[in-house]
Amino acid sequence: MGEFINVFVKAAFIENMILAYFLGMCSYLAVSKSVQTAFGLGLAVIFVLGITMPINWLIFEYLLSDTGILGMDLTFLRFLLFIAVIASMVQLVEMIVEKYSPSLYAALGIFLPLITVNCAILGGSLFMVARDYTFSQSVAFGLGGGFGWFLAIIAIAAIREKIRYSAIPAPLRGLGMAFILTGLMGMAFMSLMGIDPAVFGGAGN
């Protein structure tokens, strides 16, 4: 359980997908104009990351790696299979959102299916492979990474709502300001970088 929390905290706050790795910027910049839609998209990303990560772990471990059921090293196929899993999950999310929240569906527009190519999601799966996570760690990493992404997008959406009526110099309005905001937010998030939650696991001994 302690390990689960460690990976979650690390993925959500210390190595935030957006503010530390700058992954998943496209939808982050495009859909962060209002908190409400950002909230919806953030939830969708948490869901997709949280589901695809363990599925991809299972596929990688039992199908692609040479200790799997096929007995061959098929890891070069991981990009294809990961993307396929992600795409099908996004389809699922799309159907759910369309059924239960048509207004959010309309607000998100093209960006909902585009979660498929959200770099944070494929990036998360590849991080998981590169870091040799176990199954429970991959679940924690998926949920934590998604939560960090969610937090970052609603925070920037709130700031962008707040500065909507500010006298920002004309060339910076819109995306220019969003880039500056992201950079400064990244600087603020550097505050937590360097903490290693694993150190505190052994505090009881």
Place this chain on the structure above:
Amino acid sequence: MKKALLNFFQRIEPDKKKSPFLHTLFDGFFTFAFSPNTTTAKGVHIRDGMDLKRTMVHVVLAMQLCYLFGTYNIGHQHYLALGQYTGLLEGLHLKIAHGLIKILPIFVVTHVVGLGIEFYYATRKGHPIEEGFLVSGALIPLIMPPDIPLWILTVSIVFAVIIGKEAFGGTGMNIWNIALLARVFVFFAYPTYISGDEVWVSALEKTAVDGIPTYMSAQYGWAHGFFDWIFSGVGWSTFGDGGVLVADGFTGATPLSLAASGGWESVTSVYTESQMWWGTIPGSIGETSKPLIILGAIFLIATGVASWRIMVSMVIGAAVMGMILNGIAPAEFTESTPGIFKFMAIPWYYQLSMGSFLFAMAFMATDPVTASSTNTGKWVYGFMIGFVGLIIRVMNPAYPEGWMLAILFMNTFSALIDHYVLEANMKRRAKRTQVAVAS
């Protein structure tokens, strides 16, 4: 008298069309000295003598005691390190002169650069000068180490004012605290000048005696020579030439860096509790003296300029986190216990009296522009600063102190906190009207 003065000012007012820059400059200083009585022609407005400039002057006033003590403490730490004039009042004139030589250039450069940028932008936009830099400009010298090179100071202020404020549309529009942005810029771009044990005592340089590295006082410049000329004239002791070796056992370590390596024991082996309370310890220029900061905070609360909610909730947040850390820390230390657990074991009330906690609480977190603006939001905002700040200070080995980064961290979320507080409020009121309609 006042009328003659006003007439004189009206006569020298530059023409707005002919020289826009001079007019903006004039307008800025004029409205700073006199509360303007111009009113808008249309619509309903509330007019208050307590306008933006008057509000900011209160904050600057509250910091004056920190300035006085900071000036003295720069000199006191310098001589304490050399083992000369170790008494508080011994060599007072030398300590104050040394402090002035260090703090005046920082203060002047800060204001020339910061206000210069502000004046330039105000002229370009055709706006009156807002002087939002007054508070930031008073804060920045207080949070810098005394030996900060002036060009680094300049670069950091240019960054903070242009990227942090003018890009957002000027005074009152910024999301992150300007003074802290300037400091965090130095912190990440030139870390050796603002962290570690060597930067907090001024005018020391590295040397070696018999191959053992140590410090000696740097050669004094013309400014010290000028004061020497005055002091020798009245028959007081003088600076001399410098090049004096530091006293035995001097390391320059601040209480926090001692705490991070060896816990409360190693802090008290170097500094006494009363030293840390009264502020005769090395540190940023204005952060060391706790009673003077508390006086400033009381002044700010009494005049209604700063929010007591943020201050109280920040203390609560830090205390709660401190107690949690005390709870996690092991009861007994062994030889191999890492310093981080000893740091955790420091009682929470000592945590509050170390480092820049009080300074950040009184002057940084309460900045009304970057804090949450709803009352509930302020409680959450202050609590989270206290909570996160102590996490950064104790748990993050990369940074010696947490409040600067914690406040920037919560500045990021203050808009979000406000958003949800407002939304909850709207929901509650909608429900109330529904009930009223139904009954």
